[in-house]
Amino acid sequence: DTEVTQTPKHLVMGMTNKKSLKCEQHMGHRAMYWYKQKAKKPPELMFVYSYEKLSINESVPSRFSPECPNSSLLNLHLHALQPEDSALYLCASSFKRYNEQFFGPGTRLTVL
Amino acid sequence: TQLLEQSPQFLSIQEGENLTVYCNSSSVFSSLQWYRQEPGEGPVLLVTVVTGGEVKKLKRLTFQFGDARKDSSLHITAAQPGDTGLYLCAGVSGAGSYQLTFGKGTKLSVIP
Numbered sequence: 001d002t003e004v005t006q007t008p009k010h011l012v013m014g015m016t017n018k019k020s021l022k023c024e025q026h027m028g029h030r031a032m033y034w035y036k037q038k039a040k041k042p043p044e045l046m047f048v049y050s051y052e053k054l055s056i057n058e059s060v061p062s063r064f065s066p067e068c069p070n071s072s073l074l075n076l077h078l079h080a081l082q083p084e085d086s087a088l089y090l091c092a093s094s095f096k097r098y099n100e101q102f103f104g105p106g107t108r109l110t111v112l
Numbered sequence: 113t114q115l116l117e118q119s120p121q122f123l124s125i126q127e128g129e130n131l132t133v134y135c136n137s138s139s140v141f142s143s144l145q146w147y148r149q150e151p152g153e154g155p156v157l158l159v160t161v162v163t164g165g166e167v168k169k170l171k172r173l174t175f176q177f178g179d180a181r182k183d184s185s186l187h188i189t190a191a192q193p194g195d196t197g198l199y200l201c202a203g204v205s206g207a208g209s210y211q212l213t214f215g216k217g218t219k220l221s222v223i224p
Contacts, residue, residue: 004154031210042200042214043155056210090154099204100145101212103154 003027004104006091012110015081021107023074023091032074033101034066035090043090043103049074081111114139116203118215126223128190133218135201136183142204144184145212146175149198158186191222 004025013019023032031050035043048056049068063085065077074091088108092101117136125131135144143162147155159168161177161184168175172195174187188195198219202212 006154033210040217042202042217045211048210050210088152092154094210099143099210099212100157100160101202102157103147106152106154108152 004091004093004102006089006104006107008107009105010108010110012112013078013081014112015083017081018077018079020078021076021089021091021109023076023104024072025093025102025104026072027093027095027102028071029093029095029102030071031094031099032068033092033094034064034074034076035092035103037088037090037106047076078109081109083111085109086111114141114203114205114213116201116213116215118201118218120218121216122219122221124221124223125191127192131188131191131220133186133199133201133220134183135185135203135215137203137213138182139203139205139213140181141213142181142206142209144177144181144201144203146184146186147200147202149200149217151198155200188220191220193222193224196220196222 034046037043046060047066052068067075088106090106091104094101146158149155159175164179164181166177172189198217200217201215
């Protein structure tokens, strides 16, 4: 199984809503990532979890809150987002040696 | 700050033609990955190169890592419409690093 799954595929939310994005992998990877990608740009790293501990937070606003309940699951909790947060949110996982990152299909988020 | 310069930014060719995409940096990378991304989807890992001078082939795609591990190229032979997409190179700066440095991408269109 070389798949990273993400739900939901699409999400539309208002600025006062609270929602969560979910990511799952069963490849035994111990590093998991959240990226944000705007149109026509490469992915931008948001958070890295290594062995279920947050190891990198790229100065992301607190309205984005990551959570890693176990080695297979990664969540991104969203609250009070702004329209400029609309983007494709990508989850990835990797095996440490060469950091080959495997990406999920993404969640297309629209904030109204 | 490490940078990966990817060129060309856009490429539109006829089916059956050959093409090369370049990824260059002044920094050394411990490994380099190539991804292909369709609109609205996550990047799909095509290959990882780790050894200077390494050449890997994936059907009609040939990937090369420069001897000094600062640059890489992707060559596609006899391009097909199914090759259309955004090609991204991404480098890992050091062993154990979790961060990928992405190039800005090459948007390839193969016209039937």
